[in-house]
Amino acid sequence: MQRPYTIIVSEVTVDGKLTLRRGRSSKEIMQFMDDEANRYLHELRAKVDGIMVGAETIRTDNPFLTVRYVEGKNPTRIVPTSKADIPLDANILEKHAPTIIVTSESAPEEKVKALKEKVEVIISGKDQVDLIEMMDTLYRKGIKTLMVEGGSTLNWNLIKFGLVDEIRLIHMPFIVGGEDTPTLVGGEGFYSLNDVVKTKLRAHFMRGSHLITEWEIKFEG
Template identity: 30%
Template sequence: MPRPYVLLSAAVSLDGCLDDIGPERLLLSGPEDFDQVDEERAASDAILVGAGTLRADRPRLLVNSAERRARREEAGRPAYPLKVAVSGSGDLSPGDPFWTTGGERLLYTTDKGAEVAGARLGGSADVRALGPAVDWAALLDDLGARGVRRLMVEGGARVHTQLLQLGFADELRLAVAPLVVGEPDAPRLFGPGAYPGGPRGRMAVLSTQRLGDVVVVRYAPTVPGTTDAATAADRHWLRIACELAAGCPPSKTAFSVGAVIVGADGSELARGRSREGGDPVVHAEEAAFAKLAADDPRLAAATVYSSLEPCARRASRPRPCARLIVDAGVRRVVTAWREPDTFVPGADGIGLLAGAGVVVAEVPELAKEAVRPNRHLVPPRSGQE
């Protein structure tokens, strides 16, 4: 099984601090950011924290929104993501809210730590020993085997540092607060050491967003051996398109597709999915374009991310999605999966786009994600399974 997509999430001050050295927790974020974090949790299969965060913050790691929990259950998922803790010693308090509130709980520890945790926690958690030390590769492999496809990591600094240094982080979400802590001993997000890309390796900025007085910046870490920042951004937005596809109302007569339109500055302009709004024939790209003005000047420099190759022919609308893209003036499309012959034999949306001068990039490594909500419609060889 593949390892999960790893999202590191944290709130920091302008000088990179997670907290000050005072007795009370420094509040860096606000209600708008808290709500988006809750949305990120709802979209995740598991949420992970280290022992230091458990002891200092005593987090519950729950999805607070009843509506989001209901959506998870409607999709056949548990109301809460799996809660994962990592502790080398296993010396954790059984009274912490992490262990006493909702959701399944899993602890990764060492061989020696497993003995301690068994005595301390009793049956409040599934305890998995990773050997004489915490092996992050084995941990991620085990989560993947458990069906975890998206892992949200909420701390602490040591966990974030190790995952980034080892090259296991796929995305970094930072909520930057407009204040400077200024204390030399205050805890900082990342510690010293070697990081992928070296000291001159620059991360790709995926998006920026203002939430109250906090600015949320998303980064893709440097991939060793590559210098193309756009590749990281493409993978990020195409994953979102695939997640949208997974949330489509199921159908036996049409594919489930997600689409995101992204501006030249990396900001999301619009998104859509198949059968959005109860329309049984609306396509993902069509739904996304409907949320923008036809003469929006940002479209000329935008990129359309679609989990499935945009359609070249359709009976339900006058214009197929590939033609919508061309007519909108978009010059770049990124997709994960070519349309099979299930409904429209010989369809060639990529050919239509390329013939009109649109640059099309394919990311076949994400084809399985695009196919997953459509497995009932395609044979295994077409589904890249």
């Protein structure tokens, strides 16, 4: 299998949260990012071939996923969603940039048909999106570098299958708390130290008033 070089990029609070509460938009936290931090984020967008978020992020945040704070080409927007559950008025379905929706054979036919009238749709997997097959397909479509902006469930699934090469974090200087508040990586988690994904700090620096940390995934063997 070939796959894109994949970088998870996210803003996180001091306690690792992505939002104020489950179901709340991450834009509430991101509004406190200063211009330098926003430029850092959009510089990365301008350098990659594709940018990916989960369907819940589309439903909650309704992002454009375009390059705005710097000059550069918009990456292809990619959303894996097993049931093709994307609002038809979502911003990513507009013509600002190319968009690919990846869904499964179990998605309702009428939803798939409606999305195909707006953007490219790829079927990958039977009951849910086969992420490994998806990544291979994206690579063959020219997506050699991929930036993932969450959410926490998508981050977990990509990490679980060993599909992530780097994690870059923009640290937000406040604490949110909350047992059910989404963190950088959600899902069921690993239960053993033998299974956890190890990382290596490659760089840390300030952009404006924000600490940026860049981590490499240490693949075993």
